[in-house]
Amino acid sequence: MHKKFLVLLTGSIALSISAVPVLASDPPTDDGQYIWQDENGDYWYRNGSEDEYIGEGNYAPDPDSGELMESNDAGWTEQDGYFEPHYYYEDGSVWLEDATGTTYIGSRDTYYIDDYGNLQEYSDSEADSSSGDSPEESSESEKRGELHMRVGFPADTTIRESMPEKGGYFEQRSVNEGKSTAFVLKVANSSLEDSSLKGFLAEYYPVKGEIITKEDLTFESYPATKYQYLTAVNEEEKNVDALVCQTDDYTFGLFILTPSDTYDKAAEKEAAELIKSIDFIYAEYVDMAMTDYFQVLTPERWKYLCRYETTETENGGYKLTYYNEDVPVLTLEARYYDGKDQPLDSVWQGYLGRIETVDGKKYDLLSTISQYSEDASDEWKEMYDTYLDTINGIRMMDGCSLTEGSHT
Numbered sequence: 275m276h277k278k279f280l281v282l283l284t285g286s287i288a289l290s291i292s293a294v295p296v297l298a299s300d301p302p303t304d305d306g307q308y309i310w311q312d313e314n315g316d317y318w319y320r321n322g323s324e325d326e327y328i329g330e331g332n333y334a335p336d337p338d339s340g341e342l343m344e345s346n347d348a349g350w351t352e353q354d355g356y357f358e359p360h361y362y363y364e365d366g367s368v369w370l371e372d373a374t375g376t377t378y379i380g381s382r383d384t385y386y387i388d389d390y391g392n393l394q395e396y397s398d399s400e401a402d403s404s405s406g407d408s409p410e411e412s413s414e415s416e417k418r419g420e421l422h423m424r425v426g427f428p429a430d431t432t433i434r435e436s437m438p439e440k441g442g443y444f445e446q447r448s449v450n451e452g453k454s455t456a457f458v459l460k461v462a463n464s465s466l467e468d469s470s471l472k473g474f475l476a477e478y479y480p481v482k483g484e485i486i487t488k489e490d491l492t493f494e495s496y497p498a499t500k501y502q503y504l505t506a507v508n509e510e511e512k513n514v515d516a517l518v519c520q521t522d523d524y525t526f527g528l529f530i531l532t533p534s535d536t537y538d539k540a541a542e543k544e545a546a547e548l549i550k551s552i553d554f555i556y557a558e559y560v561d562m563a564m565t566d567y568f569q570v571l572t573p574e575r576w577k578y579l580c581r582y583e584t585t586e587t588e589n590g591g592y593k594l595t596y597y598n599e600d601v602p603v604l605t606l607e608a609r610y611y612d613g614k615d616q617p618l619d620s621v622w623q624g625y626l627g628r629i630e631t632v633d634g635k636k637y638d639l640l641s642t643i644s645q646y647s648e649d650a651s652d653e654w655k656e657m658y659d660t661y662l663d664t665i666n667g668i669r670m671m672d673g674c675s676l677t678e679g680s681h682t
Contacts, residue, residue, distance in 0.1 A: 359371065359372035360372075360391055360600070361379065361387045361391065361392075361393050362387070362599040362600055363382060363387070363581060363599055364599065367379070367380065367381055367382060368380055368381070368382060368384075368385045368386070368387065368393065370393075379393065383396070384396060391600075421521060421523075421524065421554055422443070422460065422554065423458060423460060423519070423526040423528070423552060423553075423554060424552070424553050424554065425456070425458055425528055425548065425551055425552055426548070426551030426552075427447055427449070427456070427548070427551075427663075428449075431447045431448060431449050431456075434446045434447060434448055434455070442459065442460040442461040442462055442465070442524065443458070443459070443460035444457070444458070444459055444460075445457070445458040446458075449530065449544065449548065450530075450532065450540070450541050450544045450545070453532060453533070453536045453541065454530050454531060454532040454541060454544070454545070455530070455531050456528065456529070456530045456531075456548065457478075457479075457527070457528070457529045457530075457531070458526075458527070458528055459478060459525075459526065459527040459528075459529070460524055460525075460526050461474070461524060461525050461526075461527075462523065462524055463520070463522075463523060463524060463525055466525065469520075469525070471497070471499050471518050471520055471525070474518055474520070474525045474527065475501070475516075475518060478527065478529070479505050479514055479516070479529050479531070480505060481503045481504070481505065482503075482504045482505050482506050482511070483503075483504050484503070485501060485502070485503040486502045486503050486504070487500075487501070487502040487503075488500070488501055488502075491517075493517075493519045493552075493554075494519075494553070494554045496519050496520060496521050497519070497520055498517060498518060498519035498520070499517070499518050500516070500517050500549060501514065501515070501516045501517075501518070502514065502515050502516075503516075504534070505531070507531065510533060511533075511534045512531045512532060512533055512534060513531070513532045513533075513534055513537040513541075514529055514530070514531055514532075515529075515530045515532075515542070515545035515546065515548075515549065516528060516529045516530070516549075517549045517552060528548070528549060528552060530544075530545040530548060530549075532545070563582045563584065563594050563596075564584075564671075565584055565592040565594060565608065565671075566590075566592070566671065567592065567608050567629050567631060567637065567670070567671055567674050568606075568608065568629065568639070568668055568669060568670055568671060568674065568676075569668075569669050569671065570594065570606065570664060570667055570668055570669075571667035571668075571669065572664065572667070576596070576657055576660070576663075576664065579598055579653045579656060579657055580596045580597060580598055580603065580657060581596075581597050582594060582595060582596045582597065583595055583597070587607070587608075587609065587610075588610060589610035589612075589635075590610065590635065590637075591607065591608050591609050591610045591637055592607065592608045593605055593606070593607045593608075594606045594607075596657070596664065598651065598653050598654040598657050599651070599653075599654075601644070601650070601651075601654055602644050603643070603644055603654060603657045603658055603661065604641065604642070604643055604644070604657070604661045604664060604665075605641070605642040606639070606640070606641050606665075606668070607639070607640045607641075607642070608629055608637040608638070608639055609637055609638045609639075609640060610635070610636075610637055611628060611636040611637055611638050611679075615680055615681050615682045616638070616681060616682065617681065617682045618640070618681060619640075619642070620642070622642055622643050622644070622645060623640055623641065623642040624640065624641045624642075624643075625638065625639075625640060625679070625681045626639040626640065626641055626665065626668070626676070627639050627676045627677055627678055627679050628676070628677050628678070628679025628680075629670070629674055629675070629676055630674065630675050630676075630677060631673060631674050632672075632673030632674070638679060638681065639668075639676065639679075641661075641665055643658065643661050644658070646658060
């Protein structure tokens with residue numbers, strides 16, 4: 275399918291972010307959000323000054339974190355007092371956690387976890403399927419994914435375009451307070467006419483005149499070169515700060531282009547810091563989550579942190595949820611619009627606009643970020659802190675459009 279890129283101008287999502295105590299013993303107050311139990315045994319959620327009914331359920335404090343959870347969802351029983359065995363993903367590998375600790379199972383290119391949490395093995399895999407490997411033996415398996423360049427873009431840098439392709443990857447961002455444009459490129463060496471670093475430079479952002487500075491480096495054991503030079507884009511002269519690195523299969527490049535009339539010490543410093551932020555990561559694939567109405571270009575920094583799943587909802591709607599291991603981070607929902615505005619479900623939900631499809635149906639596009647937790651993993655927090663990157667990467671499919679819409 276063809277895609278249409280949309281910059282979402284409906285405004286940033288105003289989501290209240292704070293540590294949320296959820297012990298049943300905490301009394302409800304007007305300046306916090308709590309889960310509490312009434313005299314009938316029913317559970318309620320205190321949202322500011324309003325109470326929302328949760329249900330009856332079998333709730334109790336999690337034995338590790340002390341958070342109030344329903345036993346079926348938390349993966350433990352009141353009698354056992356510990357987490358039931360479960361599988362999870364980490365660093366491209368599959369692990370088992372049970373009462374005795376964690377056990378390495380194997381690489382994600384050999385095993386996967388189905389929708390019911392059960393371990394499955396790919397039928398065409400030739401990898402070692404032993405579940406008795408130690409974590410030390412897993413170090414090589416963590417590098418069986420595909421190599422990617424990761425750049426430490428600030429969370430507020432706007433993704434202008436991002437497109438994984440069969441032969442590589444391309445991403446375009448606004449940086450330096452919108453004055454400069456950064457391009458991240460990944461190109462298969464086999465697709466280049468001249469696979470040298472000089473040839474790569476000439477093909478993508480050629481030098482106009484002389485190279486101002488050039489420094490040969492070794493980056494993650496691969497040859498790399500840092501450049502500063504002038505180029506021309508649509509007859510406009512621009513300064514280029516760049517790092518180009520070549521591996522056995524791919525050539526990677528980060529180019530920061532700044533109009534010459536706005537290039538100053540601040541722009542030069544920001545470009546230098548951005549180049550310093552580069553590192554390499556191994557990821558299973560470059561992901562692009564997709565529904566019938568929209569697709570989401572997964573930010574570079576999320577590629578090795580998350581998985582996603584899509585579920586259909588009533589009247590042809592969709593939910594697309596990103597997870598870090600098995601913990602949700604962000605849910606994007608296309609909810610059927612029947613002509614009546616509906617309120618948001620919680621303070622963690624934002625309204626992005628109204629999708630109109632080719633057959634005249636309408637869906638409200640909503641985003642829900644999970645509640646912040648100090649106890650969450652660093653990887654979960656990294657995704658949480660950069661969820662706007664993902665929202666900025668939403669594209670409408672052909673025949674669909676996104677308008678402002680409304681909600682109560």
